[in-house]
Amino acid sequence: MDILQVAKRARVSSATVSRVLNGSNLVRPATTERVRRAIAELNYVRNPNARSLRLGRTRLFGLIVSDIKNPFFPELIDAFEGMAAEQGIDVIFTHTNYDTTRLRSCIRRMVERGVEGIAIMTSEMDEEALHQVPVRGIATVLLNQPALRGKYRNVAVEYSEGFLEALKHLQSLGHREIGFIAGPSTFSSALRRRESWETAMKQLRLPIRPGRVVVGDMRVEGGANAMKGILAGGNRPTAVLATNDLMAIGALHAAVSAGIRIPKEMSLCGFDDLPVCGMVVPQLTTIQLPRYEIAAHAFEALLQAVRGEKQTPCAAVYPRLVIRKSTGPVAK
Amino acid sequence: MDILQVAKRARVSSATVSRVLNGSNLVRPATTERVRRAIAELNYVRNPNARSLRLGRTRLFGLIVSDIKNPFFPELIDAFEGMAAEQGIDVIFTHTNYDTTRLRSCIRRMVERGVEGIAIMTSEMDEEALHQVPVRGIATVLLNQPALRGKYRNVAVEYSEGFLEALKHLQSLGHREIGFIAGPSTFSSALRRRESWETAMKQLRLPIRPGRVVVGDMRVEGGANAMKGILAGGNRPTAVLATNDLMAIGALHAAVSAGIRIPKEMSLCGFDDLPVCGMVVPQLTTIQLPRYEIAAHAFEALLQAVRGEKQTPCAAVYPRLVIRKSTGPVAK
């Protein structure tokens, strides 16, 4: 079922069929029509391998995420894939499970598959694994890896902005004693969020007291435990921020179990804005990570690189506060 | 950077390099070693297009889902992609947004890309769109499309089993007056769930009363409205099942807002077992759809087909009840 069959049926040469297929304007309308009909009649589909081989372009992007089950990623994938579809680009997709070794093999698979660009939207990173990529002229874009800025395209998340906005919101409600549920410092993103929180606290002259920062495991459980820790300590804060929504939800459970009413007796704010934030009671105030924007920037960067356009400088996205029901005026 | 460069450097012919690459055993070890070194030195990666073109095999599967943002799908994708990676198969991924037109173009893109198998895990379906696939000998597996059984491989979900188990559970708690929040009948999966519920109700001799079945839009909002409808009617049921978890959660919100305590005054049961079920208060009892199993069956079916093995008969998965905190003994 190749181009030659079509050519024969339309009584033209394969070259003409190819021209019709590619919308060349130097084929007579009548001929075009004949070819079109032959294509339809034979139900012909062109072979992308032959095409890519000849053209040296695959129109294929790779997308690597850490963990698709983490609700942060689906929206990102959704947006990325949608934009790709619009451009006639297919996306091959893999996930690493936060495993650097798997990241390596993912990258390798993509390179072997001949992708023209790779978006590595993982929280873990391995500079070694990246080395093989740029050598082959494959465009690469990373998520929030400022350390590698300059070498690779990067979509930066300006966490501080988000925390600043959230803290201002709490401050305006009268809160001054604010706790923080951090993540393990082995997660680069957790670490960065924690630093950004501290920066924002200092900027607003809010006190960071010992025992007010508790570490959780980034999951619901961990958030619950962290909140128990906070409640156990004396001098309870009037508001608590969490590194991510899952921990905020855990904290919510723990607080409710302890008989603390949210937001009446304590305000709570998460980070990420997962869909679940609107489903818990009370609905969770949170700092929204603009996932669509991240995907859009990443895709745009790859597209520019592939097209050989000049690269716009490193993109940044700004988290935004989403006020729901879990924050309120400080109890008198 | 082709095989010839490598051949030149290793002072052999391209044929020998190819043999080394493909693990042929008729190359002398010393030669193999020379070629290996040349490959490493040149950092050579073979061109998958040329390879696929020659071999007629792409080692590429397509995966189509309705909506990756629906938490039902990520786990499925995760499992599918994981199994594919183990087999050295890449996965190209698209989503339809429940749009039949998009399904068509998705399938088309996959066919053009030359996938060897397509898993169409969507809730919408269009038999027309499928026609082009088997013609090209591309393996296809559908999710829960009994109408097309026989023509295509199919992973069937035996909804009735799940409903039966849930209803027995409720029955054992003393419930007899059980309501149902259905989905729009335009969704084939919603329709099938509703029918299965009715079947199970009849089987257990439970009464299906008018006004007890309310339709929602499959989202949280719709569930809340449906519950309001149920509460507005007289003769309130003591337990309510929902077609999916999101609507069950909406129903939960509505019930709580109306001052009804769950599960003390009313039991509630969802369907799907999304991660969010464990995060709401009270945690939601639900019927679990075994997503990993679905993915596994689908992948296995494609793999068998591609390998030309004889097809095992149509696979089926059985939902299972997960009892949490939203169901309890009927109020006296």
Add this chain to the structure above:
DNA sequence: CGATTTTGTGAAACCGCCTATACTGGAAAC
């Protein structure tokens, strides 16, 4: 009406890899 330009089409050369077939040199058999 012949010369020149434009326009449409075909032949053939690739793209990088695999592999059937042909060939080589040396070991084994005679």
Add this chain to the structure above:
DNA sequence: GTTTCCAGTATAGGCGGTTTCACAAAATCG
């Protein structure tokens, strides 16, 4: 010492497209 055989390697063709270039047919012009 020749023949036979075989492991190891090279040559060449083809997978299905695209594209350059050459050429024929039609259109334009003097």
